[in-house]
Amino acid sequence: xxxxxxxxxxxVHKELLAILKDPRSRFSLLIPPILQCLIYGYAATYDLNDxxxxxxxxxxxxxxHELLARLDxxxxxxxxxxxxxxxxxxxxxxxxxxxxxxQIDEDFERKLYAGVPAEIxxxxxxxxxxxxxxxxxxxxxxxxxxxxxxxxxxxQGSPSxxxxxxxxxxxxxxTRWHMIPSLVGTLTLLQxxxxxAMSVAxxxxxxxxxxxxxxxxxxxxxxxxxxxxxxxxxxLQATNVLLVAQLWFHxxxxxxxxxxxxxxxxxxxxxxxxxxxxxxxxxxxQQAMLFSFMLxxxxxxxxxxxxxxxxxxxxxxxxxxxxxxxxxxxxxxRIYLEGTGLVQLLPEVWPLAAIAAVxxxxxxxxxxxxLT
Amino acid sequence: xSAEIMELSPAAAKRxxxxxLVRKETRQIIRDPSSIAIGVVLPLMLILVFGxxxxxxVKDVPVAVVVEEASPEAMELLASFRLSPYFLATSVxxxxxxxxxxxxxxxxxxxxxxxxxxxxxxxxQPEVQVLVHGTDANHARIVENYALAAVGQWxxxxxxxxxxxxxxxxxxxxxxxxxxxxxxxxxxxPGLVVLIMxxxxxxLTSLVMAREWEHGTLEALFVTPVRPGEIxxxxxxxxxxxGMMGLVxxxxxxxxxxxxxxxxxxxxxxxxxxxxxxxxxxxxxxISSTFRSQFxxxxxxxxxxxxxxxxxxxxxxxxRSMPLAVRLLTxxxxxxxxxxxxxxxFLAGDVWSVLLPNAxxxxxxxxxxxxxxxxxxxxxxx
Numbered sequence: 001x002x003x004x005x006x007x008x009x010x011x012v013h014k015e016l017l018a019i020l021k022d023p024r025s026r027f028s029l030l031i032p033p034i035l036q037c038l039i040y041g042y043a044a045t046y047d048l049n050d051x052x053x054x055x056x057x058x059x060x061x062x063x064x065h066e067l068l069a070r071l072d073x074x075x076x077x078x079x080x081x082x083x084x085x086x087x088x089x090x091x092x093x094x095x096x097x098x099x100x101x102x103q104i105d106e107d108f109e110r111k112l113y114a115g116v117p118a119e120i121x122x123x124x125x126x127x128x129x130x131x132x133x134x135x136x137x138x139x140x141x142x143x144x145x146x147x148x149x150x151x152x153x154x155x156q157g158s159p160s161x162x163x164x165x166x167x168x169x170x171x172x173x174x175t176r177w178h179m180i181p182s183l184v185g186t187l188t189l190l191q192x193x194x195x196x197a198m199s200v201a202x203x204x205x206x207x208x209x210x211x212x213x214x215x216x217x218x219x220x221x222x223x224x225x226x227x228x229x230x231x232x233x234x235x236l237q238a239t240n241v242l243l244v245a246q247l248w249f250h251x252x253x254x255x256x257x258x259x260x261x262x263x264x265x266x267x268x269x270x271x272x273x274x275x276x277x278x279x280x281x282x283x284x285x286q287q288a289m290l291f292s293f294m295l296x297x298x299x300x301x302x303x304x305x306x307x308x309x310x311x312x313x314x315x316x317x318x319x320x321x322x323x324x325x326x327x328x329x330x331x332x333x334r335i336y337l338e339g340t341g342l343v344q345l346l347p348e349v350w351p352l353a354a355i356a357a358v359x360x361x362x363x364x365x366x367x368x369x370x371l372t
Numbered sequence: 373x374s375a376e377i378m379e380l381s382p383a384a385a386k387r388x389x390x391x392x393l394v395r396k397e398t399r400q401i402i403r404d405p406s407s408i409a410i411g412v413v414l415p416l417m418l419i420l421v422f423g424x425x426x427x428x429x430v431k432d433v434p435v436a437v438v439v440e441e442a443s444p445e446a447m448e449l450l451a452s453f454r455l456s457p458y459f460l461a462t463s464v465x466x467x468x469x470x471x472x473x474x475x476x477x478x479x480x481x482x483x484x485x486x487x488x489x490x491x492x493x494x495x496x497q498p499e500v501q502v503l504v505h506g507t508d509a510n511h512a513r514i515v516e517n518y519a520l521a522a523v524g525q526w527x528x529x530x531x532x533x534x535x536x537x538x539x540x541x542x543x544x545x546x547x548x549x550x551x552x553x554x555x556x557x558x559x560x561x562p563g564l565v566v567l568i569m570x571x572x573x574x575x576l577t578s579l580v581m582a583r584e585w586e587h588g589t590l591e592a593l594f595v596t597p598v599r600p601g602e603i604x605x606x607x608x609x610x611x612x613x614x615g616m617m618g619l620v621x622x623x624x625x626x627x628x629x630x631x632x633x634x635x636x637x638x639x640x641x642x643x644x645x646x647x648x649x650x651x652x653x654x655x656x657x658x659i660s661s662t663f664r665s666q667f668x669x670x671x672x673x674x675x676x677x678x679x680x681x682x683x684x685x686x687x688x689x690x691x692r693s694m695p696l697a698v699r700l701l702t703x704x705x706x707x708x709x710x711x712x713x714x715x716x717x718f719l720a721g722d723v724w725s726v727l728l729p730n731a732x733x734x735x736x737x738x739x740x741x742x743x744x745x746x747x748x749x750x751x752x753x754x
Contacts, residue, residue, distance in 0.1 A: 024663065028671035036679060039698060043684050046510035048693045095725040096712070099692075127715040128559045130428045130510070131690045137517040144520070175509045190674075198667050205586075285666045286579045287406040293575065294414055301421050306688055307556075308511045310480075311427040333507055 007217060011225030015199065019229060029195070033187045033237050037244045040183060045175040051135045052080035054098035056089045061109035067120070067146050071102075076138045093125050100124050100135055112150065180245045181336040182305045184238050185328030188264075189271050189299065192234040193292045196275025199226055201288035219367045223360075226279075227272045234268045235261070245336075254339030263331050263345065266352045270324040273359030280366035299325045327352050389598050393606025397580075401610055410576055411614040412621075415568045419625040422564040428556035430514045432460045435481040436470040439463050443490035445530075449500070452526040453483060458518040480505045481515050493530075558633075561626045562714040563687035566707055568622055569645060570681040572615040573652025574659075578673040580607055581660035600749040604742075608653050615649040626718070636717035640727060644717065647734045648710040652677065654741035655706075661748045681707035709733050 020026050053071065057064050071077045080098045083089045089101045101123035111118035122139055124132035203209035212222060242260075245251045274295060282288045302309070302316055303325040309317060320326045327348045334340040334348075342349075380388065401407040437450050453461040462479070464470050470482040484501035492498040502519045504512040584590040593603060623641065626632040634641070655677055660669045683689065684698070685707035691699060702708045709730040716726045 022665075022668075024665065024668045025671075028668050028675075032671065032675045036675070039701070040683050042698045043694045043702075044689050045693055046513070046689065048690055050692055052692070094720060094723050096716075126558075127719050128686075128690065129556055130559070130688075133517075134510075134513060137513065140517065140520065177506075178508050178510075194670070198670075202667065282406075284404075284406075284583075285670075286404065286583060289579065289666070289670045290406040290410050290575070293571075294409060294417070297414070297418065298421055302425050304508070307426045307428050308430075308508055310433070311429060311431065312425050316421070316425040337507055 004218075004221060008221050008224050008228070011217070011221065012228045015225055015229040016232070019195070019199070019233065029191065029233060029237075030240070033191065034240050034244060036187060037180065037183055037241050038248065041176055041180050041244070041249050044179045046130065046134060047175055048131065048134055048138065049076050050078045051076055051100060051138070052078055052098045053100040053102055054081045054083060054089050054092040055079060056083050056086060056101070056103045058106040059104050059108040063109035063112050063150075064104045067104070067143070068102075070142050070146055071139075074138070074142060076135075089123070093123055096125070098125075099132070100139065102139075113154075176249060177251055177337060178333070179305075180241070180249060180251055181332045182303075182329045184241045184245075184264075184332045184336075185267065185325055186300055186303070186305055187241055188234045188238045188268065189325050189328065190296055191237055192230050192268060192271040193275045193278070193296060194289065195233060196226060196230040196272050197278040197282070197288040197292045198285055199230070200276070200279035201282050201285045204282075205284050220364055223276060223364055223367060227269075227276060227360075230272050230275060231265070231268045234271065235264060238264050251336070254337055255335035256339075256341070259342045259345070260332070260335045262342065263335065263349060263352075264328075266349055266356065267324060267328045267331070269356040270352045270359065273356045273363060274324070276363035277359045277366070280363050299323050302326070303329050305329060321351065322355070324352055324355050385597075386599075386602065390602050390605050390609075393598065393602065394609045397606055397610045401614065407576065407614075411572060411618065414571060415618045415621050418564055418568055419561075419622060419629070422560050423557060423625065423630045426556070426560050428510070428514075428560075430458060430511060430518065433458060433481065433515050433518070434460045434462070434479045435483055435515075435519075436473050436479045437461050437463045438467050438470045438482060438484040439465065440467075440485060440487045441489060445490040445493050446485045448529070449485055449489075449523070449526045452522045452529075453519075456518065456522045456525075458515075459522070474503065474505060477505065480511070481519065483519065557630055558719060559687075559715060561622075561630055561632045562718040563685075563711060565619065565622045565626075565645070565714055566648075566681055566685060566687060566710050567678070568618045569615060569649055569710070570652050570677050570707060572611065572618050573649050574656040574673050574677040575670075576614070577607065577611050577653050577656030578660045578669045579666050580611075581657055582664055582666045582669040583660075585661075585664040586666060601746060604657065604746060604749060607657060608650075611653055612649060615652070616646070619645050619649075632718060634718055635721040636727075637722050640722050641714075641717050644710065644713040644727070644731060644734070647731065647738055648706060650738045651706045651734060651741055654738065654745050658741060658745045658748060661745065677707075680705050684708070685711040687711045706734060706737050709737075 019029065055068060057068065068079075072079055081088075081092055083092070086103070089098075089103065092098045093101050103121040103123070105119065105121075108118050108120065120143070122136060124136055126132045200209070203212065217225075242253075246253060275292065278291050278295065279288060282291055298319070301307075302312065302320050303323055304320075305325070309320055309326065312320070331345055331348050334345060401411070435453065437453055439446050439450055450461065450463055453459050461483075464473070467482075467484060470479070470484070473479045474482055482501075482503040484503070486499065486501070489498055489500075500523055502516065504515050504519075506512045581590070584593070598606075619642075623634070627634055656673060659672050659676070660666075663669045663672060680702075681687070684691075684694075684702050684705055686702070687707075691702055691708070694702070713727060713730050713734075716723050720726075
């Protein structure tokens with residue numbers, strides 16, 4: 001037993017050396033996740049600011065100026081141009097100078113005073129309908145405020161209904177708060193999967209795997225020796241992302257670190273299991289990389305990272321139940337933003353343990369059968 | 373064989389050399405199941421995942437409506453949420469119950485109609501409280517807008533029935549151009565073409581040269597009469613063909629499976645895609661001949677091509693909202709220009725004032741990258 005432990009330690013040591021000795025591979029393991037975290041923390045946002053809009057104001061009245069001034073004054077909008085002809089307004093959307101085109105008819109102010117609905121037309125560039133929808137939402141909010149103020153200033157009608165909105169766990173609705181905790185799981189899975197799959201494939205390709213086989217190592221010991229270093233590096237990367245989230249982006253951490261690391265360890269066990277499974281079926285590094293990539297793509301896309309799982313069709317929602325990243329993202333978010341404790345998280349933790357419990361024995365079996 | 377080549381004119385010999393390199397590379401692709409996987413299986417899988425799986429459209433959001441009084445006004449407001457296609461409303465009687473549902477994430481939002489609601493509708497300040505689960509901010513914001521719309525519809529109905537509702541307010545008449553149906557699939561599927569082109573172009577080729585370096589077979593190639601430029605061509609042509617096959621698959625799926633309109637011309641689409649594919653290939657070759665290690669090359673490729681194409685190209689996230697430093701960075705990314713081209717060609721049409729400048733940037737990038745790749749190759753040969 002002690003022999004086995006010593007052998008595994010030696011193998012882990014050798015493995016860590018192989019990964020960390022080469023400065024280029026050290027660089028590619030440590031720097032990219034931090035860089036990505038920084039860039040995506042700033043870039044990956046569905047929030048908009050400085051939306052360029054073009055205006056065709058046929059009314060040129062005090063009321064229309066007042067409404068447009070509110071758009072100009074908000075940080076979300078920036079006036080790109082004023083036009084006199086509808087064709088020009090349309091052209092500015094066509095060639096992407098403006099995302100929104102706002103058209104105010106000549107009777108706008110008259111209708112407002114007359115107490116009949118005064119319509120303004122908003123054209124939006126739907127090439128990205130999500131962005132357009134968000135921008136239209138902003139316009140709606142500004143117009144609503146304008147209406148409320150107009151009525152109270154001009155003493156029209158009864159006060160309108162006020163809708164008071166509060167968002168839990170993310171009071172300013174910042175996409176970043178959703179994104180960065182998700183990246184803890186995503187970046188770690190990506191690199192752990194690749195690292196594990198590639199490290200075995202490299203030994204196969206260079207022939208050193210055969211040498212490993214003639215040593216007194218048992219297949220399961222070789223597997224542990226390959227799995228542990230990847231898990232350690234995965235934990236290190238998760239820590240890096242967490243540090244960026246807290247020290248750079250100042251996203252408040254609501255939960256417990258002990259719970260987080262326990263959960264991350266289970267998740268990494270599942271990730272390494274998948275990596276070993278890939279490595280047991282491939283012969284070359286190219287295959288290892290491409291196959292882990294083919295696993296990673298659907299995992300990342302169907303995890304709730306970029307689009308909500310609830311908007312997916314039922315069949316694909318079922319698929320997400322075998323997706324470790326789905327659980328990792330949900331778990332990290334709940335621990336990080338909501339401060340949920342381990343007991344409430346168990347329904348999401350046991351599937352990860354199950355994935356590890358399935359992949360690791362299969363990988364071990366494949367190793368043994370390939371070895372003999 | 374060499375005697376035959378000696379007799380040929382230099383140009384014919386060159387053609388022959390390139391042809392045999394292409395043949396060798398093609399065989400290697402066909403024999404390796406992983407190349408076929410990335411050339412055919414991956415595009416198909418991505419098409420299905422993107423077309424069916426990804427959607428930013430919000431439908432059937434579970435919300436709890438807390439009705440604290442059973443007045444007709446409150447009931448009608450509840451009906452307004454029940455009738456909305458965007459919500460799956462369940463009514464609960466107490467706020468505590470709603471909060472429990474929210475904590476368990478069984479609902480994504482809570483609408484609270486207070487006891488004094490009907491009294492306040494007639495003289496007072498009526499208030500509806502909306503709580504949204506903010507973890508996914510984008511989702512939350514969409515839910516917020518729909519909640520406002522549902523309340524607005526209720527108010528409009530009340531007004532239509534002649535109740536004392538404020539009239540004479542500015543209303544917004546929205547029109548979504550190019551995507552009238554407001555389907556996120558319409559911009560996700562063209563974006564998918566970018567991802568597939570990047571994958572086939574850069575990922576696959578980034579390993580190719582590095583593998584030859586690791587195995588030492590590139591040195592074996594050096595002693596043959598083959599020139600660096602010819603090696604490059606020999607590596608580029610087969611992967612270019614593979615990439616174009618991926619494009620055909622994507623366009624067919626977009627057009628016939630997902631009914632995404634193609635409002636521009638097929639010629640513009642093909643030309644833009646060929647340009648981008650050349651760039652992706654050149655980046656892959658450049659990375660692999662610079663780093664000469666498959667592991668490092670694969671990591672770098674992922675970092676500089678695929679992830680930026682997903683996150684920084686304007687395909688999912690709006691570029692204008694990014695901070696200046698990140699926005700400047702996006703100008704260096706070919707994917708940014710390609711996404712603009714594709715979204716315009718697919719949804720808006722051949723708008724030359726958009727197509728020409730973006731295509732021009734891609735042409736310059738392609739030329740620059742190909743020259744750089746050639747230089748790196750030549751240097752290593754000396």
